[in-house]
Amino acid sequence: MSADPRTSHASQVRIHLARLTGNLRLLQDLAGERPLWPAIKANAYGHGAALVARHLVGLGYGTLCVAHAGEALELKQAGVDATFVVLSAALPESAEAFVEHGLEPVVCTLEMLEALSRAAGRARRRVAVHVKVDTGMGRIGIRPGEVAGFLARCRELPGLRVRGLMSHFSRADEADKACSREQLEAFRRVAEATRAQVEVRHLANSAALFDLPESLFDAARPGIAIYGLAPSPTLANPRVRELRPVLEWTTRVTFLKEVAAGTGLSYGHAFHTARPSLIATIPLGYGDGLARSLSNRLTLLVGGTRCPQVGRITMDQSLVDVTALRGRVAPGDEVVVIGRQGGEELTADELAATLGTIHYEIVTAIARRVPRVAVE
Numbered sequence: 001m002s003a004d005p006r007t008s009h010a011s012q013v014r015i016h017l018a019r020l021t022g023n024l025r026l027l028q029d030l031a032g033e034r035p036l037w038p039a040i041k042a043n044a045y046g047h048g049a050a051l052v053a054r055h056l057v058g059l060g061y062g063t064l065c066v067a068h069a070g071e072a073l074e075l076k077q078a079g080v081d082a083t084f085v086v087l088s089a090a091l092p093e094s095a096e097a098f099v100e101h102g103l104e105p106v107v108c109t110l111e112m113l114e115a116l117s118r119a120a121g122r123a124r125r126r127v128a129v130h131v132k133v134d135t136g137m138g139r140i141g142i143r144p145g146e147v148a149g150f151l152a153r154c155r156e157l158p159g160l161r162v163r164g165l166m167s168h169f170s171r172a173d174e175a176d177k178a179c180s181r182e183q184l185e186a187f188r189r190v191a192e193a194t195r196a197q198v199e200v201r202h203l204a205n206s207a208a209l210f211d212l213p214e215s216l217f218d219a220a221r222p223g224i225a226i227y228g229l230a231p232s233p234t235l236a237n238p239r240v241r242e243l244r245p246v247l248e249w250t251t252r253v254t255f256l257k258e259v260a261a262g263t264g265l266s267y268g269h270a271f272h273t274a275r276p277s278l279i280a281t282i283p284l285g286y287g288d289g290l291a292r293s294l295s296n297r298l299t300l301l302v303g304g305t306r307c308p309q310v311g312r313i314t315m316d317q318s319l320v321d322v323t324a325l326r327g328r329v330a331p332g333d334e335v336v337v338i339g340r341q342g343g344e345e346l347t348a349d350e351l352a353a354t355l356g357t358i359h360y361e362i363v364t365a366i367a368r369r370v371p372r373v374a375v376e
Contacts, residue, residue, distance in 0.1 A: 010283045011251035016375045019244040030209045031220050039223035041067035046363035048372030050078040089140045095119040099127050108132045108141045120159025130164035135183040137170040144190050151197050165198040172207035173232035207231035248339030255281035266311025280320045287315040289366040304342020
């Protein structure tokens with residue numbers, strides 16, 4: 001059911017589905033005939049998991065990666081018919097949920113293997129698992145030297161099917177690929193030694209699809225690149241420039257007021273006008289994912305013009321100095337946070353640079369209360 005425009009949030013995130021399709025075509029071209037298992041964790045990197053997942057399934061992508069079982073269950077309840085690989089380590093207490101809902105956990109502890117086997121036995125089902133090897137990320141996974149014994153235990157336990165053997169790059173987005181090649185070689189040795197015991201070997205992420213084609217085994221798990229955001233500005237493959245950002249973030253002017261020079265604005269009066277000014281209010285704040293630490297450091301697009309945000313960003317509203325647009329701005333006008341307006345463009349990378357972070361954090365921080373709207 002579509003939102004009632006009389007009561008809906010004046011802000012929205014627009015998801016350009018044609019750009020999403022184009023990015024997948026590019027990544028699939030890089031992967032060749034190998035299947036892509038797109039990562040849609042963290043609400044599809046802030047893009048709206050259900051919206052993105054339905055589109056991916058419609059394009060023929062049947063295996064999707066999430067971070068937690070709860071993310072997969074939300075999508076199944078929303079009618080998304082796909083196989084879900086759950087990438088984060090889970091506790092044994094969650095084994096029954098994995099078996100009941102047919103999810104495929106990433107495993108790296110004997111305790112989880114045994115819990116899954118017991119749950120599978122009670123349900124009279126089999127559960128597919130992906131064995132995680134720590135080749136240098138240092139987060140989760142078993143050491144390469146432990147893989148043979150771990151797989152032997154998998155074979156002993158009833159109800160388990162080892163679908164995948166996997167690892168994860170820690171520095172594939174860097175210009176220097178020495179560490180990544182060490183990880184690749186460690187994984188290759190394990191993959192070759194266990195070839196007959198697993199169905200699918202997968203290692204490549206977004207950065208590796210562009211710069212480490214030798215890491216393409218049987219499947220690849222692209223994440224950020226799906227959404228048209230480059231994994232890193234240092235990638236060597238020029239095709240990374242073909243990616244197109246899928247997300248635009250906009251809001252609207254809800255109020256305008258003229259204020260005198262020297263007027264303090266917003267909480268704490270952290271900003272005072274230096275001249276008579278026209279100030280616009282927008283219904284967007286840190287409760288929507290617009291970081292409070294951007295206060296007085298942010299530029300927004302109004303009428304195709306870069307306008308400074310002024311005063312402290314509050315939970316639900318912020319202020320913009322639109323004095324330069326006096327006589328050419330009105331309540332209801334669009335304000336762009338990320339995206340293009342006229343000849344100007346603001347990017348997630350620009351916001352990230354201001355905050356000293358990465359664009360992953362910018363887009364995943366956009367709150368769920370901001371509607372995601374598909375643009376065909």
